[in-house]
Amino acid sequence: MSNHFNRRNFIGLVSAGAAGMHFTAAAPTLSVSAGVDGKPALLGGEPVRTKPFPGWPVVEDNDRANQKAVLESKHWNRGSHVDQFEEAWASRLGAKYAVATSSGTSALVASLAALEVGPGDEVIVPPYTFVATINVVLLHHALPVFVDTDRSTFQIDPGKIASAITENTRCVMPVHLGGNVANMDEILKVARAKNVPVLEDACQSHLAEWRGQKVGTVGDLGCFSFQASKNLNSGEGGAATSNNGDLIARVASFQNAGRGYEIDENGKLIGDRSSGFVYTRNGDNRRLTEFQGALLLSQLDRLEEQAKIREQNAEYLTSLLKEVPGIRPAEMYEGCTRNAYHLYMFRFDPEGFAGMSRKRFLEAMKAEGVACSSGYGRLNKEPFLETTYKSRGFRRIYTEKEIQLLLERNECPENDRLCDEAVWLIQTQLLGPRSDMDEIAAAVRKIQKHAASLV
Numbered sequence: 001m002s003n004h005f006n007r008r009n010f011i012g013l014v015s016a017g018a019a020g021m022h023f024t025a026a027a028p029t030l031s032v033s034a035g036v037d038g039k040p041a042l043l044g045g046e047p048v049r050t051k052p053f054p055g056w057p058v059v060e061d062n063d064r065a066n067q068k069a070v071l072e073s074k075h076w077n078r079g080s081h082v083d084q085f086e087e088a089w090a091s092r093l094g095a096k097y098a099v100a101t102s103s104g105t106s107a108l109v110a111s112l113a114a115l116e117v118g119p120g121d122e123v124i125v126p127p128y129t130f131v132a133t134i135n136v137v138l139l140h141h142a143l144p145v146f147v148d149t150d151r152s153t154f155q156i157d158p159g160k161i162a163s164a165i166t167e168n169t170r171c172v173m174p175v176h177l178g179g180n181v182a183n184m185d186e187i188l189k190v191a192r193a194k195n196v197p198v199l200e201d202a203c204q205s206h207l208a209e210w211r212g213q214k215v216g217t218v219g220d221l222g223c224f225s226f227q228a229s230k231n232l233n234s235g236e237g238g239a240a241t242s243n244n245g246d247l248i249a250r251v252a253s254f255q256n257a258g259r260g261y262e263i264d265e266n267g268k269l270i271g272d273r274s275s276g277f278v279y280t281r282n283g284d285n286r287r288l289t290e291f292q293g294a295l296l297l298s299q300l301d302r303l304e305e306q307a308k309i310r311e312q313n314a315e316y317l318t319s320l321l322k323e324v325p326g327i328r329p330a331e332m333y334e335g336c337t338r339n340a341y342h343l344y345m346f347r348f349d350p351e352g353f354a355g356m357s358r359k360r361f362l363e364a365m366k367a368e369g370v371a372c373s374s375g376y377g378r379l380n381k382e383p384f385l386e387t388t389y390k391s392r393g394f395r396r397i398y399t400e401k402e403i404q405l406l407l408e409r410n411e412c413p414e415n416d417r418l419c420d421e422a423v424w425l426i427q428t429q430l431l432g433p434r435s436d437m438d439e440i441a442a443a444v445r446k447i448q449k450h451a452a453s454l455v
């Protein structure tokens with residue numbers, strides 16, 4: 001992933017262990033120039049910031065009560081808490097159906113199974129994403145076809161999808177990266193024209209919206225992750241969402257060993273949630289536990305409030321950072337009506353910083369008390385892809401020529417550039433008072449002001 005920090009370790013680096021912490025966005029605002037004039041911390045000066053950022057996860061009494069209830073019920077595997085969470089999540093998103101799974105990866109694997117993606121198929125994916133987006137395609141022995149990134153938004157470039165679709169394309173899988181939203185108008189237009197289903201990887205975008213509709217409900221299927229770093233967290237966990245009963249019944253069946261599920265006359269998803277021995281298709285065990293279901297229910301109580309704080313802080317931070325030459329905050333498409341800000345992403349241009357490398361910028365930011373990440377590497381060029389294509393199973397499905405052609409189609413020059421420019425803050429850094437944003441911006445401005453002495 002990143003040369004510097006990966007997102008999951010990075011959470012520990014920036015956060016205080018803040019059990020029971022309450023957040024407020026209403027704290028007094030510091031002057032933007034606070035600490036900008038002093039010597040850079042990397043050269044021995046005082047850091048702009050010494051406090052840790054808010055901790056994650058937040059643990060309150062409702063979490064404790066729910067966990068105790070599950071423990072004492074002695075019903076620890078999938079049961080009423082998971083059922084309640086599925087209902088709550090579907091209703092929060094305005095989706096007809098949600099099926100909980102053991103992880104975001106599981107939700108994606110089950111969704112691709114529901115779409116019958118398999119050997120010989122191609123799936124359109126972005127290269128700027130977490131590896132799970134690609135892994136799940138390979139797990140089904142299908143081929144990921146990378147479509148270049150729109151650097152301005154960090155999302156899949158919607159204008160380049162049509163030319164990547166072939167007669168083998170079985171699914172288009174946009175990722176709503178970092179809480180921001182991929183251009184769903186364009187993606188749906190292209191995919192519908194070619195009659196290809198759209199699976200939204202919304203693993204990083206809880207409550208984000210496209211034209212007022214929650215992501216994960218815009219395409220045919222949507223997938224969410226509740227892994228520890230995510231804006232909604234049960235340690236591990238996931239969910240698939242859909243308005244299509246047939247598809248969601250297949251997802252439900254897959255996550256429960258292939259047991260039968262169907263939509264009843266009232267439009268409700270019903271099925272065999274017992275450990276009965278009747279199967280309708282090949283499946284897997286991707287079930288969520290009651291502890292996780294209960295944790296998601298209690299954590300869900302705070303999701304909207306936290307989302308609002310992130311949004312307000314991120315918008316304010318953008319207003320500060322967009323004025324700094326060499327810093328370009330990720331833009332949103334006009335149809336993005338809500339950004340979930342799982343990450344706060346911007347591009348760093350050395351030209352605005354006396355030629356300073358991004359690596360040096362990250363070191364200087366860390367010294368100022370604002371740790372940032374360099375984000376993803378070039379996923380489409382990861383050696384593990386070729387290793388997979390050369391594996392026994394893949395060689396039985398695809399000829400050397402087919403793989404060679406695929407590798408030639410996988411050039412993503414814009415994404416290559418983005419991987420050298422990107423800088424991320426994470427969602428917990430947006431959860432404190434507005435004055436934290438002033439300090440983040442002050443750290444950036446201080447480094448810029450003293451760039452010549454830092455390069």
Ligand SMILES: Cc1ncc(COP(=O)(O)O)c(C=O)c1O
Binds near residue numbers: 106
């Ligand atoms: C874009 C994206 N897709 C898929 C996943 C997989 O989710 P999980 O880690 O819950 O399996 C993640 C999680 O990090 C993700 O960020």
